Structures are given as structure tokens and as C-alpha cells.
Amino acid sequence: MDPNMTPHETVHGDVSNKYDIVVIGAGPVGLLLSTCLARWGYKIKHIDNRPEPTKTGRADGIQPRSLDLLRNMGLKPAIMAHEPAKVYEVAFWDPSSTESGIHRTGTWASCPSFIDARYPFTTLLHQGLIERIFISDLEKNGVSIQRPWTIKGFKTDEKADPEFPVEVDLEHVDGKGKETVRARYLFSGEGARSFVRDQLKIGIKHKDPIAHVWGVMDGVVKTDFPDIKMKCTIHSEHGSIMVIPRENDMVRLYIQIASSTDKDWSPRKTATEQEVQDSAKRILEPYSIEWERVEWFSVYPIGQGIAEKYTLDHRVFMGGDACHTHSPKAGQGMNTAFLDALNLAWKIHHVQAGFADRSLLESYESERKLIAENLLNFDAKYAALFSQRPPAAKDVAAASQQSDKTQDSRGEENQFIKTFKESCEFTSGYGVAYDPNLLNWSPSHPAQSNLINPSGHKLRTGRILINSNVTRVVDANVVHLEQEIPVNGSYRIYIFAGRPSSSSKALQDFVESLKKKSSFFSSYLRPDIDSVSHHERHNPHSHFFTFCTIFNSKRGDVEISRDVPPILARYRDHIYADDIWDQRVPDATAAAHAKMGLNEEKGGVVVVRPDGYVGIVTSLVEGSGPVEALNEYFGSFCTKKLGEKNTAHL
Amino acid sequence: MDPNMTPHETVHGDVSNKYDIVVIGAGPVGLLLSTCLARWGYKIKHIDNRPEPTKTGRADGIQPRSLDLLRNMGLKPAIMAHEPAKVYEVAFWDPSSTESGIHRTGTWASCPSFIDARYPFTTLLHQGLIERIFISDLEKNGVSIQRPWTIKGFKTDEKADPEFPVEVDLEHVDGKGKETVRARYLFSGEGARSFVRDQLKIGIKHKDPIAHVWGVMDGVVKTDFPDIKMKCTIHSEHGSIMVIPRENDMVRLYIQIASSTDKDWSPRKTATEQEVQDSAKRILEPYSIEWERVEWFSVYPIGQGIAEKYTLDHRVFMGGDACHTHSPKAGQGMNTAFLDALNLAWKIHHVQAGFADRSLLESYESERKLIAENLLNFDAKYAALFSQRPPAAKDVAAASQQSDKTQDSRGEENQFIKTFKESCEFTSGYGVAYDPNLLNWSPSHPAQSNLINPSGHKLRTGRILINSNVTRVVDANVVHLEQEIPVNGSYRIYIFAGRPSSSSKALQDFVESLKKKSSFFSSYLRPDIDSVSHHERHNPHSHFFTFCTIFNSKRGDVEISRDVPPILARYRDHIYADDIWDQRVPDATAAAHAKMGLNEEKGGVVVVRPDGYVGIVTSLVEGSGPVEALNEYFGSFCTKKLGEKNTAHL
Structure with missing residues (x-):
């Protein structure tokens, strides 16, 4: 295959039963994967063994970082059109020492202000509605979910067919229809019970040996409990x-029905709808609660588990619940699934x-398995944080401040504050951090230019870009910089x-260095570059990258034809003035520069992966250094030798 | 009819051809009117003489205040899903004195920061897309537009049928189908050529005798003109x-093809698509422009005109372009139409x-005709502001500041700044101001309580409520207070x-006074009050009013069961903590109180009309005074005698 082929051309010839990818399961992980790949032009076979999308129940929590992602995919308006509940605070209720019944011991923010989130709340929406939003987006790209179909077998043979090495047997659930297709990749988003994982004989490791039986009930209630519209953790003498x-x-009420630490533990223990309601009534005393309608009720045992591998051959992959299961308490399931899918999507692309x-x-498993392990560890830590004692109001207040301090007034490290901050970062999704590797620069990365990692910058490789507001020059729109490039791979x-007065030579040199034959820019130009529409905003030169240029200047003072060299000026919708005041850096002239910790006079270059995580940061100086540093970085995982150094070796 | 009847019951009996209202024309004015009335339970016949909604061209500018309104109606997400252009700045281009061709003389903000707007930009979206959003909302309420049908005649006879006095003859445009219906009201949203207006023999007054022929072209262009994504006013030697x-x-390009001030003036003067493009090319020199596609092209003569009456009998009404026509320059047509409709909708209700x-x-015509007259005056003034000289950059900068000053550095009244501010307020829609009448309190209003109009408050009756952010107590959501009550009539x-510590007695007394038999509260209780769902958020007691209670307190410190008397606590989704910092009042503890100019300790009561305009402001003090003041206010236009004073007279 021509390495510069555009994605739309990747499947050709007599390919009626050949696909770029076969996706099993139309839950969050499978749907987000398909949505990305369908938009980028890949041919997809997507099946699900249910006759229709989720009708009731299941996952429902979209964390702040996931909402950013859905917005970046253009799907947030559809989410918000359903008027989801938004959780800004979590309330804690405990038995009262003086009176009978429960009383509130405190509340804390879901996403306190020390996290610089666009949407400091968790969005609660029924999984079925979320699935339908993806399905309708897929349909716009010609992909529909084939239902109710299931997978019956698969094998990979790179020798027999190096292009489409995976053979997959599919069957209608009634056993009447059968289909065998070939694919470049197979993905299991089947959930906890994964046929693919079983066939591959990939084991599940149980981090925490404790298992629980949970009862969950969605319904409409009439109650005088004051925090019924907040997320609450309620402990009482009658249970939690x-x-x-x-x-x-x-x-939604979650109630723990049994635990493997109980004397009479049985994973088969169950409870009726009525028993759960009666139990809830006792727990909520002195408040009353009555059900007007129950939408969904389920009892299910669940233990913490993590798949030992996410893939064996890098052709058949798994993600979401097929790889990790845990308690529903922290509301992380769907969010982790989304990020599994996004991580894999751009790498396949x-x-x-x-x-x-x-x-x-290979980095899919190494990056995402670490996150799942962190999730499982967090799950245990999060429970422990509250099992000891309810947090004092002043601790929560101190911990919620907009600062990086983890020391208390006596200068001592406060363990509560530290754990609190970590858990807020974790549950918001802003804490996801990938370890150093070729994608996430660290001092041990092959790219060793001394321009890399300039002193003072506040970005962290493997973490998402810091949010900032800037003004788009061409139309004076105030925009969210981190959202300006869509999820385009x-x-x-x-x-x-x-x-501009300080950096014009550096900018000029940057562009001159891009033009060199061996640069990452010149090496991955679109083959159809001469016929690209002048309205193309993001990928006029290549699907490999999109450029944004941000000046420390008032919008009206930036004149694109004068200040921006032609290659960068071609991205005319991605030229910005850093002229919007920000409460977090009130004294900065250029708030976005300042938030990133970049020199407000001289700037710097930030490379962000297609999934939004920072890859590398370099200085912006005169000469070829900055582009050479990027050549070194990209050259470490790209198909071509990049940069002066490398070509000298050829 | 029972005055407390709910709207859903207003049509009954043998009513197959009887309607609450017949609406002619499915442009912005007719659609917004129908959408409101359909939501409030009225039976509607809505016809349009076009076979389908607007396909191309026509109005497209949604001003900031209209976007607030559409959001308040829940329609903003659908607007934004179309990814409309947003105009934040207007650029001015003039002939250069030194070189050939045009040069930019300056830019100014569409909605500068001295206007406290949520959305400081104009939203540009094709009228057809906007119409479809309303049509789809109407369909949810069982109303569909009957097309292509037209009105052939109507008459009003209150004696023959006091309930449905208007008889309307409708006909399919092919003349084959005919229908005669009876209605309580008839509304003409027919546009500039109104059959209803002609039949009523209502004349058009021409404020400005000058008429123009405009050419307008929507299309996709390729150009190096740097401000093609901004709103621009371009003057050149070759035209404007x-x-x-x-x-x-x-x-979209607007080009003036002829003016009645031309020597060879003819309202029939026209231009071809090619002529307009050639003309644009000359005007834009030294920049180039080429058309890739023309979506719509039209040439039409238009003069300023205003209907002498908006109604004769208060049964047959007109609104939108049927009542006022003017140049398209300020982008006000659709916005004025929306507000015509909203004003009439709640009054009919x-x-x-x-x-x-x-x-x-009667206040429909008196309020809305004044606005149309202001629009026509503004239209002329706006043109004059720029015909004299381009504004100096420093004047625009000074005028855009966040202050009420209209004086320059020498302390003199600066006419430019004054006119600039007025015009920004006008074009943003934030400047709409209704004159004093029974709805908009003034010292000459019959309500004369000395609690009315407390000193220091910054609200202006007849103007919209000032925007503010507060925290909703029940779920800790940070919300926009002015948006919290939907357009529910x-x-x-x-x-x-x-x-709470200062005002608890006053709040208690307020509620006690509401309970009195002659209060506006007790007088307009819902007849079905005992069967209202406890989930009803806005109208548990009455469709006449919705209450919101806002405390100067941290959210966590408000305990509804302790701090809020039961009647107000019933609106549990409308209890707020005024605890969000605001850049405009940085030193305030309670920013919303401070922005309204209300005492942060003692508060105050603000009554806002169903269309968002402030009606009256009173102090919140102990005793029955505040409710008595509201009784006096409402009693001036309500069907019942309200308050102690009035009942004493009976």
C-alpha cells in the first residue's frame, strides 16, 4: 500500500467481503472506535448480538474529560439535547451520633477548581441514548450495526493474506444466517463476557480478591430527602x-447486597425489587421515599478483573469491559472504554x-492496560478513603483550592488532601497519564535535541493539553484552543x-525547515495535494498533522499575509491571537502562553497526539533546530527516516 | 369561560372547524407565535402559500438577544448543530488615500463588553434552517403547516359568535381546496405584501422617503480578501x-444597485449575477474574488415603511415584515419579527x-410599533454615522469599554461614542426598551407603594433582566439565572x-401575604392544583407565575427545609445561592444581587414579564408591603381586584 494513500482509498478491488475492521459489540467502546474509523474513511463491519441498542439501565456517567472528547467529535450538542443530569457535587451522609437516622457530613465538588476543566461536572445520561448518538453518526458515514449477529470464530494468518489476515465467522443469533469475512483487524467490544478473549485464552487477573453483589434501580421517586438531585454516598446502620x-x-440507586467478605457470602445472593426498596427506605430514615415508577432493576455480582493481554498478534484487539471490570461506584466504565477506543483508533489509522x-x-496495550490497572487500584483506594472516617469539612475545603499544595497549615504532607486530589483528577478523567514511550517524550527518548522540554513549561507529556481561550484571527471568534482541531486522526x-516582533525570524526559519525534503512535513504530504479544496481547514498538506499558530498579540494587530509564513498561513482558520484574559493567570498578557508555561515573548512548539495527549514540547528559536527536534521525535516511530541527521546516514 | 381554566381546556365542544388562532405565513414571526401558543396548549391552524419552507436566501442574522430567547425556548442546540457563522467584529474598509484600492480603517465589536451579553456575537444561519427548527418543534405539539394554502377573506363579528368571532376563508393555491374556519384570533405573518393588511386598509407610512434597490448574493468564493469571514462594510471608488x-x-454580499437619490432612479433597475460579481471584483481591488458556486441571487427594491396600525379590533393582528420594512443592513428583520411574536403570544395567552x-x-401595538419606529430611525442614523467619516480607532476603542461613560477625555459628551453605544445596544437586541405603561412600572403607574423602585437598583422596567450566574441549591449546578424559567407564558x-439571617422574617411575611385571599397568588391558583405532579417545576400553583428565590449565601449553607417557607420551597428547582464570582462586580459577595443593584443583605423582589422584560422592582421588607405592592401592580391589568386596599372598596 502506498504509505501516502489517503484513507478513503485503503480498500479497493474485489472486496465485497473484505473490511478494514470487524467490530464485535455496539457498546461505548465499539461505537467510538467505529465512529472514528468511519469518519476517516475505513470500511467497517460492525455487529451486535442484541436486536436493538440498550433500552434501559447500564452505564450512564460521562466524566468531564469524556465530555471534552465528545465535544471534540461534534457529539456534545446531541448529548445535551437530552437534558442530562449534571453532578457538580457529591454529598456524604452518615449515621448521626446524637439522633436516629442519617445526617449530611459534607459535600465536595465532583471536579474542584484546582482542575482546569471546561465542564466541571459529571453528565448522567442513559447509555442507550448515548449509543444512539453514535449510531446515528455512523449512519451518516454509511455504517449500520448488523443485529442481532454474533461471532462464531476467527483466525489470523498473515502468510495466507498479508493485507486481510483475519478471517471472521459471523452468524445471526437464530443460527440461520452465516457470513465469513476477511479483515485487516478484529476488535472485541463485547463486554465482560468476551468470546474473543475466551478463544484467545487470555486470562483475567483479579487485583482485589473481594467481589460484590450489587443491586441497581433506576426509577422516579417521591422523597423529602434533600440531596436526591446530587450524587450521594449514604452510610447508615441499615446498610449503604x-x-x-x-x-x-x-x-439511580446502587445498593451493595453482598460482599465476599460476608460470612455467608454467595455470589448468587439476590434481592427483589421490593427488598431493595424496603432496604433503601430504612437507610434513608428519617426521610421518606416512594417509587412512582421503576425503569430498570438488576442484581449482578461483579469483581475487579483485568485481562492479562489486550491483543496477542496486533490484529485482534479488545477494549472496554472485555479488558477490565470493577465496581460501578466511581462511574468510570464508559469513560475508560471511550479512551481505549480512541487510543486504538488513531494508531490503526x-x-x-x-x-x-x-x-x-504495541503501545495500545501498554498505554491502556496501565490506565486500567490504575483504575482498579483507585477503586480500592477510593473506598478506603471514606471507610476510615468522613472527611472533615475543612480538609475538603482546603483540598478543593486552586493550588498544587498538598501540605497542610503546619507544612506537613496531608495524606487526605493528596488522595483527594488524585481521586478528583482520576474521576474527572483529567488525571489520565500515559507513561513515557516513543509517543510521550521523556529524557530517555531517542530525540535528544536540547531544544526539547524547555524550562518553565507546564505541560506534561502523556497528559492532555491545558485548556485555553484565544481569538481566531480570520473571524474574531473567541474559541477554546484545545477544541479547535476536531478528532481527525x-x-x-x-x-x-x-x-511577532520577537519571533518572526524563528517562524520563518521554522517554515523553511519544514520545506526541507527529509522533514516530517515533506515526507508525508498528501498525494492529492494539488487537488485539495482551498476550503480544507485542517489537512491541506497531510492527514498526518494539522498546524495551529498562536500569537501573543491583539487580534486586530495580526495581519496574516504579513505575519504568518505561507505554509502556516494556509491553515488560516488556525491562526489565533492570545488576547483573552484568564482568571487563572490574571497578570499574563498572553494567557494561553502563560498557562502552558511558555515564554510570552518567544513562544514554543507543542505537539499533541491525535487523541489529545501531549507528545513533546520544544522551544521556538531561530534556525532549523525546532523542526529538527520534531523530526527526531516523529522519526522514532514513523515509517520514514526523517531529518538531516538521518538522511546523512543513508 | 372560567378565568382559571388551564389553556389545554380552552377549546371544547363541537369544534372541528374552530381554532384558537389562525396564523397566515410560516416565516419567523408566524412560526415563533405558533410555537409558543402550541406549547401552551392552544389549537392552531397555520397556513403558508409556499409549497415548502424557505430553500435559499432571505434573512439570516440572529442577534445576541434573540439567541438568548431561542435558548430560553430550548431551540439553541438545534441552531448551533448547523454550525452557523458567528460575527464578533465588524470591519470597515475605505478607499486608501495613498494607494489604489481599499484598505481597512478599523474594526469594532458586534457586541462590545459594555453590553453584558451571554453571546456577544451575531449568529448567521439560513432562514430555511431556522424555519425547519420551529416546524419540527411545532410537530412535537401536533401542529403542522398546511401548504400551499392562502387566505381569501376574513371577517370579525363578536355578536354572532363572541367566543370565535373571526371567520377565515382559506384556499389551496391551485384553487381546488377551500375551507372556512372560525377562530378567536387571526394573525398575519405574511411579510411585506400582506393580504390581511390590504383588506383592513391599513396604510404604510414611509419614515425615510429614500428607497433602494439591493442586490444580494449567497455563494462560495475563493478570495485573498482577509476579512471574508467577518462582517464588512466596504466603500470604494467603484461602489459599496x-x-x-x-x-x-x-x-453573503449585499450591494446597493440604485437609490432614490440617484439622478436616474428607477425602482425597477436591476443587475445580473455577472454584473454584481464584476462590480464586487472592482470594489474589492486590490484583492481578488472568484465564485465557486452561487446559492442564491436576488435583486429587490425596498423602502422604509411602517404600518399605521398593527390591529383594528384586537382580534386580527399583524407582525413582522407585514408591519415594518427597512434596509437589510443592520440585520434586524428576523429579530424584530421574533419579538413581535413573543410580545403578542403571552398577551393572547x-x-x-x-x-x-x-x-x-392593546399594548401589543403600542409596544411593538415604538420598537419598529426606533428601528427605522436607527436605520437612518446608523448609515449617517459612517457616511461622514470613518470612526477613529481610538474612538471605537474608547466606546467599546465596559463603562457607561459617554464623555471623552476632556469631559465633553462625545457624540460618536454615544451613537456607537446606542447602535451596539440596538443591533445586539439588548437595547429594546418598552415605554412605561401598566406592564412597565413608572412613577405614573397606579401602583404607588413606597416600596416600589428601591434606590440603588440597576434594573430598568421595559428592559430585559440583567444576566447573572448562580448555583442551584438542589443539584449544585451553576446556572444562568435569567434562563432558568423557560418561555412558559x-x-x-x-x-x-x-x-438568610437578615431576611428570614421578611421572607416569612412575604409568603404569609401570598396566602391572603385577595393576593395575586390566591386569586389565580390552578383549578387542578390538587392533582399537579410533584415533579412540576415551574407552575405548581398557577400558570400565571413562577417563583425563584435567590440567597446571598454559599450553596452548602442553604437548607431548603429550614430557610425557605413552604410555598417558595415548592419551587425546589428554583432556589439558588448567589455565590458565583463575576468579573463585572469583582468585589461583591453576592454578584447577582450586586449586578441588579439590590442590597446584598436585604435583597429585593424583581417581577419579569413572561417575555423577559422587567415589569417592576420592590424592596423585600417585613410585613405585607412587598406582596401588597405586587398586588397593586398586577391588579392594574388583571381580571380580578387584588389586595387589601381593593377588597376594602368592594
């Missing part, structure tokens, strides 16, 4: 429940488009250009 | 054009629901309750 508000006046070595796919290269 | 960006990479005297309907009564 968790309250989660929902759309359409609904509320970069391999298939000929940008990256096939070995890029491209690397996002932000050139913070400082003051 | 106005540039307006659109969705989907389109741009309050009369039909039995809340207000029928004379309330109800009066919005905001009780700013100051500090």
Missing part, C-alpha cells in the same frame, strides 16, 4: 447506598495510512509564536 | 458592498387564560432574599 441523579426526573511503523500498535502541532 | 459570512463556507383584561392586547417573580 449510592444515589445518582438521572435525566427525566429519574434517580496511522499504521494503515502509512505514517507509523506497525510497532505503534492528525497530530496537532501548536506553534505558540510569542510576540 | 456589505460582506456577511455564512455557514458552510458561504458568504394571559387574556385567554383569564388572567388579564382584554385591554392587555408565566410571570417570573425573582425573590432576591439577601442573607
Whole structure:
């Protein structure tokens, strides 16, 4: 395959039963994967063994970082059109020492202000509605879910068919229809019970040996409990429940029915709807609660588990609940699934488009398995944080402040504050951090230019880009910089250009260096570059990258034809003025530069992966250094030798 | 009819050809009117003489205040899903004195920061897309537009049928289908050529005798003109054009083809598509422009005109372009139409629901005709502001500041700044101001309590409520207070309750006074009050009003069961903590109180009309005074005698 082939051309010839990918399961992980790949032009076979999308119940929590992602995919308006509940605070209720019944011991913010989130709340919406939003987006790209179909077998044979090495047997659930298809990749988003995982004989490791039986009930209630519209953790003499508000006046209650630490533990222990309601009534005393309608009720045993591998051959992959299960308490299931899918989507794309070595796919498991392990560890830690004692109001207040301090007034490390901050970062999704590797620069990365990692910058490789507001020059729109490039599968290269008067030579040199034959820019130009519409905003030169240029200047003072060299000026919708005041850096002239910790005069270059995580940061100086540093970085995982150094070796 | 009848019951009996209202024309004015009335339960016949909604061209500018309104109706997400262009700045281009061709003389903000707007931009979206959003909302309420049908005649006879006095003859445009229906009201949203207006023999007054022929072209262009994504006013030696960006990479050009001040003036003068493009090319020199596609092209003569009456009998009404025509330059047509419709909708509702005297309907013409006259005056003034000289950059900068000053550095009144501010307020829609009448309190209003109009408050009767952010107590959501009550046809009564410790007695007395038999509260209770769902958020007691209570307190410190008397606590989704910092009042503890100019300790009561305009402001003090003041206010236009004073007279 031509490495510079555009994605739309990747499947050709007599290919009626050949697909780029076969996706099993139309839950959050499978749907987000398909949505990305369908938008980028791949041919998809997507099946699900249910006759229709989720009707009731199941996951419902969208964390702040996931909402950013859905917005970046253009799906947030559809989410918000359903008027989901938004959880800004969590309330804690405990038995009262003086009176009978429960009393509130405190509340804390879901996403306190020390996290610089666009949407400091958790969005609660029924999984079925979320699935339908993806399905309708897929339909716009010609993909529909084939239902109710199931997978009956698969095998990979690279020798027999190096292009479409995976053979997959599919069957209608009634056993009447059968189909055998060939694919480049197979993905299991089947959930906890995964046929693919079983066939691959991949084991599940149980981090925490404790298992629980949970009862969960969605319904409409009438109650005088004052926090029924907040997320609540309620402990009482009669047991514990968790309250989660929902759309359409609904509320979800989680109740722990049995635990493997119980003397009479049985994973088969169950409870009726009536028993759960009676139990909830006792727990909520002195408040009353009555059900007007129960939408969904389920009892299920669940233990913490993590798949030992996410893939064996880098052709058949798994993600979501097929790889990790845990308690529903922290509301992380769907969010972790989304990020599994996004992580895999762009890596498949970069391999298939000929940008990256096939070995890029190895980083899917190494990056995402670490996150799942962190999730499982967190799950246990989060419970422990509250099992000891309710947090004092002053601790929560101190911990919620907009600062990086983890020391208390006596200068001592406060363990509560530290754990609190970590858990807020974790539950918000802003805490996801990938370890150093070829994608996430660290001092041990092959790229060793001394321009890399300039002193003072506040970005962290493997973490998402810091949010900032800037003014788009062409139309004076105030925009959210981190949202400006859609999820288009491209690397996002932000050139913070400082003051035009200080950096014009550096910017000029940057562009001259891009033009060199061996640069990452010149090496991955679109083959159809001469016929690209002048309205193309994001990928006029290449699907490998999109450029943004941000000046420390008032919008009206930026004149694109004068201040921006032609290659960067071609991205005319991605030229910005850093002229919007920000409460977090009130004294800065250029708030976005300042928030990133980049020099406001001289700027710097920030490379962000297609999934939004920072890859590398370099200085912006005169000469070829900055582009050479990027060549070194990209060259470490790209298909071509990049940069002066490397070509000298050829 | 029972005055407390709910709107859903207003049509009954043998009513197959009887309607609450017949609406002619499915443009912005007719659609917004129908959408409101359909939501409030009225039976509607809505016809349009076109076979389908607007396909191309026509109005496209949604001003900031209209976007607030559409959001308040829940329609903003659907607007934004179309990814409209947003105009934040207007650029001015003039002939250069030194070189050939045009050069930019300056830019100014569409909605500068001295206007406290949620959305400081104009939203540009094709009228057809906007129409479809309303049509789809109407369909949810069982109303579909009957097309292509036209009106052939109508007459009003209150004696023959006092309930449905208007008889309307409708006909399919092919003349084959005919229908005669009876209605309580008839509304003409027919546009500039109105059959209804002609039949009523209502004349058009021409404020400015000058008429123009305009050419307008929507299309996709390729150009190096740097401001093609901004709104531009371009003067050159070769003529003048106005540039307006659109969705989907389109741009609209307005070009003045002839003026009645020309020597060879003819309203029939025209121009071809090619002539307009050639003319644009000359005007834009030294920049180039080429058309890739023309979506719409039209040449039409238009003069300023205003209908002498908006109604004759308060049964047959007109609104929108049927009442006022003017140049398209300020982008006000659709916005004025929306507000015409909203103004009429709630007044019809309050009369039909039995809340207000029928004379309330007289205020439709008096309020909206004044706005149309202001629009026509503004239209002329706006042109004059720029015909003299381009504004100096420093004047625009000074004028855009966040202050009420209209004086320059020498302390002199600066006419430019004054006119600039007025015009920004006008074009943003934030400047709409209704004159004093029974709805908009002034010292000459019959309500004369000395609690009315407390010193220091910054609200202006007849103007919209000032925007503010607060925290909703039940779910800790940070919300936009002015948006919290949807367009539900109800009066919005905001009780700013100051500090709970200072105002608890006053709040208690307020509720006790509401309970009195002759209060506006007790007089307009819902007849079905005992069967109202406890999930009803806005109208548990009455469709006449919705209450909001706002405390100067941290959210966590408000305990509804302790701090809020039961009647107000019933609106549990409308209890707020005024604890969100605001950049405009950085030193305030309670920013919303401070922005309204209400005492942060003691609060105050703000009554906002169902269309969002402030009606009256009173102090919140102990005793029955505040409710008595509201009784006096409402009693001036309601169907019942309200308050102690009035009942004493009976």
C-alpha cells in the first residue's frame, strides 16, 4: 500500500467481503472506535448480538474529560439535547451520633477548581441514548450495526493474506444466517463476557480478591430527602447506598447486597425489587421515599478483573469491559472504554495510512492496560478513603483550592488532601497519564535535541493539553484552543509564536525547515495535494498533522499575509491571537502562553497526539533546530527516516 | 369561560372547524407565535402559500438577544448543530488615500463588553434552517403547516359568535381546496405584501422617503480578501458592498444597485449575477474574488415603511415584515419579527387564560410599533454615522469599554461614542426598551407603594433582566439565572432574599401575604392544583407565575427545609445561592444581587414579564408591603381586584 494513500482509498478491488475492521459489540467502546474509523474513511463491519441498542439501565456517567472528547467529535450538542443530569457535587451522609437516622457530613465538588476543566461536572445520561448518538453518526458515514449477529470464530494468518489476515465467522443469533469475512483487524467490544478473549485464552487477573453483589434501580421517586438531585454516598446502620441523579426526573440507586467478605457470602445472593426498596427506605430514615415508577432493576455480582493481554498478534484487539471490570461506584466504565477506543483508533489509522511503523500498535496495550490497572487500584483506594472516617469539612475545603499544595497549615504532607486530589483528577478523567514511550517524550527518548522540554513549561507529556481561550484571527471568534482541531486522526502541532516582533525570524526559519525534503512535513504530504479544496481547514498538506499558530498579540494587530509564513498561513482558520484574559493567570498578557508555561515573548512548539495527549514540547528559536527536534521525535516511530541527521546516514 | 381554566381546556365542544388562532405565513414571526401558543396548549391552524419552507436566501442574522430567547425556548442546540457563522467584529474598509484600492480603517465589536451579553456575537444561519427548527418543534405539539394554502377573506363579528368571532376563508393555491374556519384570533405573518393588511386598509407610512434597490448574493468564493469571514462594510471608488459570512463556507454580499437619490432612479433597475460579481471584483481591488458556486441571487427594491396600525379590533393582528420594512443592513428583520411574536403570544395567552383584561392586547401595538419606529430611525442614523467619516480607532476603542461613560477625555459628551453605544445596544437586541405603561412600572403607574423602585437598583422596567450566574441549591449546578424559567407564558417573580439571617422574617411575611385571599397568588391558583405532579417545576400553583428565590449565601449553607417557607420551597428547582464570582462586580459577595443593584443583605423582589422584560422592582421588607405592592401592580391589568386596599372598596 502506498504509505501516502489517503484513507478513503485503503480498500479497493474485489472486496465485497473484505473490511478494514470487524467490530464485535455496539457498546461505548465499539461505537467510538467505529465512529472514528468511519469518519476517516475505513470500511467497517460492525455487529451486535442484541436486536436493538440498550433500552434501559447500564452505564450512564460521562466524566468531564469524556465530555471534552465528545465535544471534540461534534457529539456534545446531541448529548445535551437530552437534558442530562449534571453532578457538580457529591454529598456524604452518615449515621448521626446524637439522633436516629442519617445526617449530611459534607459535600465536595465532583471536579474542584484546582482542575482546569471546561465542564466541571459529571453528565448522567442513559447509555442507550448515548449509543444512539453514535449510531446515528455512523449512519451518516454509511455504517449500520448488523443485529442481532454474533461471532462464531476467527483466525489470523498473515502468510495466507498479508493485507486481510483475519478471517471472521459471523452468524445471526437464530443460527440461520452465516457470513465469513476477511479483515485487516478484529476488535472485541463485547463486554465482560468476551468470546474473543475466551478463544484467545487470555486470562483475567483479579487485583482485589473481594467481589460484590450489587443491586441497581433506576426509577422516579417521591422523597423529602434533600440531596436526591446530587450524587450521594449514604452510610447508615441499615446498610449503604449510592444515589445518582438521572435525566427525566429519574434517580439511580446502587445498593451493595453482598460482599465476599460476608460470612455467608454467595455470589448468587439476590434481592427483589421490593427488598431493595424496603432496604433503601430504612437507610434513608428519617426521610421518606416512594417509587412512582421503576425503569430498570438488576442484581449482578461483579469483581475487579483485568485481562492479562489486550491483543496477542496486533490484529485482534479488545477494549472496554472485555479488558477490565470493577465496581460501578466511581462511574468510570464508559469513560475508560471511550479512551481505549480512541487510543486504538488513531494508531490503526496511522499504521494503515502509512505514517507509523506497525510497532505503534504495541503501545495500545501498554498505554491502556496501565490506565486500567490504575483504575482498579483507585477503586480500592477510593473506598478506603471514606471507610476510615468522613472527611472533615475543612480538609475538603482546603483540598478543593486552586493550588498544587498538598501540605497542610503546619507544612506537613496531608495524606487526605493528596488522595483527594488524585481521586478528583482520576474521576474527572483529567488525571489520565500515559507513561513515557516513543509517543510521550521523556529524557530517555531517542530525540535528544536540547531544544526539547524547555524550562518553565507546564505541560506534561502523556497528559492532555491545558485548556485555553484565544481569538481566531480570520473571524474574531473567541474559541477554546484545545477544541479547535476536531478528532481527525492528525497530530496537532501548536506553534505558540510569542510576540511577532520577537519571533518572526524563528517562524520563518521554522517554515523553511519544514520545506526541507527529509522533514516530517515533506515526507508525508498528501498525494492529492494539488487537488485539495482551498476550503480544507485542517489537512491541506497531510492527514498526518494539522498546524495551529498562536500569537501573543491583539487580534486586530495580526495581519496574516504579513505575519504568518505561507505554509502556516494556509491553515488560516488556525491562526489565533492570545488576547483573552484568564482568571487563572490574571497578570499574563498572553494567557494561553502563560498557562502552558511558555515564554510570552518567544513562544514554543507543542505537539499533541491525535487523541489529545501531549507528545513533546520544544522551544521556538531561530534556525532549523525546532523542526529538527520534531523530526527526531516523529522519526522514532514513523515509517520514514526523517531529518538531516538521518538522511546523512543513508 | 372560567378565568382559571388551564389553556389545554380552552377549546371544547363541537369544534372541528374552530381554532384558537389562525396564523397566515410560516416565516419567523408566524412560526415563533405558533410555537409558543402550541406549547401552551392552544389549537392552531397555520397556513403558508409556499409549497415548502424557505430553500435559499432571505434573512439570516440572529442577534445576541434573540439567541438568548431561542435558548430560553430550548431551540439553541438545534441552531448551533448547523454550525452557523458567528460575527464578533465588524470591519470597515475605505478607499486608501495613498494607494489604489481599499484598505481597512478599523474594526469594532458586534457586541462590545459594555453590553453584558451571554453571546456577544451575531449568529448567521439560513432562514430555511431556522424555519425547519420551529416546524419540527411545532410537530412535537401536533401542529403542522398546511401548504400551499392562502387566505381569501376574513371577517370579525363578536355578536354572532363572541367566543370565535373571526371567520377565515382559506384556499389551496391551485384553487381546488377551500375551507372556512372560525377562530378567536387571526394573525398575519405574511411579510411585506400582506393580504390581511390590504383588506383592513391599513396604510404604510414611509419614515425615510429614500428607497433602494439591493442586490444580494449567497455563494462560495475563493478570495485573498482577509476579512471574508467577518462582517464588512466596504466603500470604494467603484461602489459599496456589505460582506456577511455564512455557514458552510458561504458568504453573503449585499450591494446597493440604485437609490432614490440617484439622478436616474428607477425602482425597477436591476443587475445580473455577472454584473454584481464584476462590480464586487472592482470594489474589492486590490484583492481578488472568484465564485465557486452561487446559492442564491436576488435583486429587490425596498423602502422604509411602517404600518399605521398593527390591529383594528384586537382580534386580527399583524407582525413582522407585514408591519415594518427597512434596509437589510443592520440585520434586524428576523429579530424584530421574533419579538413581535413573543410580545403578542403571552398577551393572547394571559387574556385567554383569564388572567388579564382584554385591554392587555392593546399594548401589543403600542409596544411593538415604538420598537419598529426606533428601528427605522436607527436605520437612518446608523448609515449617517459612517457616511461622514470613518470612526477613529481610538474612538471605537474608547466606546467599546465596559463603562457607561459617554464623555471623552476632556469631559465633553462625545457624540460618536454615544451613537456607537446606542447602535451596539440596538443591533445586539439588548437595547429594546418598552415605554412605561401598566406592564412597565413608572412613577405614573397606579401602583404607588413606597416600596416600589428601591434606590440603588440597576434594573430598568421595559428592559430585559440583567444576566447573572448562580448555583442551584438542589443539584449544585451553576446556572444562568435569567434562563432558568423557560418561555412558559408565566410571570417570573425573582425573590432576591439577601442573607438568610437578615431576611428570614421578611421572607416569612412575604409568603404569609401570598396566602391572603385577595393576593395575586390566591386569586389565580390552578383549578387542578390538587392533582399537579410533584415533579412540576415551574407552575405548581398557577400558570400565571413562577417563583425563584435567590440567597446571598454559599450553596452548602442553604437548607431548603429550614430557610425557605413552604410555598417558595415548592419551587425546589428554583432556589439558588448567589455565590458565583463575576468579573463585572469583582468585589461583591453576592454578584447577582450586586449586578441588579439590590442590597446584598436585604435583597429585593424583581417581577419579569413572561417575555423577559422587567415589569417592576420592590424592596423585600417585613410585613405585607412587598406582596401588597405586587398586588397593586398586577391588579392594574388583571381580571380580578387584588389586595387589601381593593377588597376594602368592594
